Each structure stands twice: as structure tokens, then as C-alpha cells.
Amino acid sequence: MKIEVINSVNQIKNEFLFDKTVVVIDVLRASSVICTALFNGAREIIPVNSVTKAFSATHKRNPETQLVKEELLNKNNPYHNNWALLLDTSIKKDNLKKASKTQDDYLLCGERMGFKIQHFNLGNSPLEYTKEQVNTKIVVLTTTNGTTAIKKCTNAQEILIGAFCNVDALCNFIKNKRNVCIVCAGSDGQYSLDDALCAGNIISILCAKKPNIELTDEAFAHKSMYECIPNEDIHALLKKGCKHYSYLEENGFKKDLDYCLLKNTCPVVPVLIGEKIRLL
């Protein structure tokens, strides 16, 4: 087996992924959300990289959503393709409200700047994705980095979703793969320590299972860093050096941090099949 690591959305080169098993990680919080939603019974997740596309993903079943989509895409509309401005116009607010009432089996979900998007059903806190909320639902998810990373890897042989919450299940599934590329979504196009530590955890587990794994220098660095965490205290390290951890803590998402750093709470292996993420 060979393992390499990509450190942020900006470093993804889709054309080099065709023969690889890709594991997309966004510990804080998109990949933790995806694992949690599927573990709690969501039928599938549709990752999309814009709010407009989130509405498009449901429009076939919801005429009001189609109406809003047409307004967003209408070049004569001064708010063409500008969701934020359209949202601010009072004239359109009624349509937007109606559009967010998707058919019963769809949930519009995601965040911008960490917060739930106005009129969406759920934000990007894994704790929102309870059985009561998501069981049998189709989750349409748009997040700043996580879903963007997934959408940038479509050339890969296979695309899996990883986080601390499914680390053992994931490693068992990929331990016999030939070519593994761990894609850390990062934060705002940059390296983010939470994803790097999770990548290190995955590599460390795989190396313990299998001798002779070939690691790139970066993959070796991630593994070494993970294995050197003082007192195995991931929280303490992230508190010191992870900007997105601090941002979420300062903005009231402390419980998400606790949840996302727990290991093996969702023993599932989410896989992207076509446009949808499902369980194997």
C-alpha cells in the first residue's frame, strides 16, 4: 500500500486521483456530520458546493424551489447568482421561505461561516443530526470546505468519508487498498490541524495493521505528529494551534468540538456513489 496526503482543498488535483482510493476528511465538522447523519439513518447525503445548487438538488420535486432557482439564475435579475443579496430583498423573502419547505423526505443542510444558512433545515453541527431528524431523509449538504473537497475529487477510483468518529471502521475497510490518498479539506483553503491529526491517526492505525506501507514524507510527518501528541490530548493541541477549533469554540460550538474528537462513535464507511454519499 502507498499513502499520500493532500492538505487542503486548494491542493487537490483531480486528474491525479483516477487510480486512488480517496478519503476526504473534514473533522470540524462536515465529515463528522456526514458520518453521524448516515449512522442515524439518513438515506443518503447529496454534497453540493453552493447554496444555489442545494436548492437545485431538490427543485424537481418542489415547484417553489424551482421558482427561486430560476430567479437566482435569471441574468436580468440584479441579484443574479447572488444568494446573499437575493436573501436580503424583501420581495423575494416569501418565495425563499416557501422554497426552504422542501418535500418531506429532503433536508436542506449546511453552513456559511459555521452558522446555519437562513431558511435551511439544519446547520453543520453533528449534534443536530439525530435519528429523529434524519432517519430515512435525503440530506442535501453544502459546507464551506468539506463538500467542496468532496466535489473536487470526482476523478478518484473511490471516494470515502473519514473522521475520528469512524476511524476504525474506515481503516478496516481500506487496509487492503493499493493506493490511498487522504484529502484533508482544511480551512479556507489552508492546512488545518484537526484534519492533519485525523490523517495521522488513520496512517498510524494502517501502519500498525500492515508492515511495508509506503508513505510520502508528508504522510510520515502526519503519522509522527499524531503519535507524539502529549498525553494523547488532541483537545489541548488543537486549542493551542488550530484556528478553526478556536473559531468554533468562540462561536458557541464547544459541544461539537467534544463530539467531533470522540473516536468510533459512528462505525460506518460512507462512500460517494455518483452524486450521492451512502453507506456500503
Ligand code: MLT
Ligand atoms: C467546512 O466545510 O468548512 C466546515 O465543516 C465548517 C464548519 O465547521 O462548519
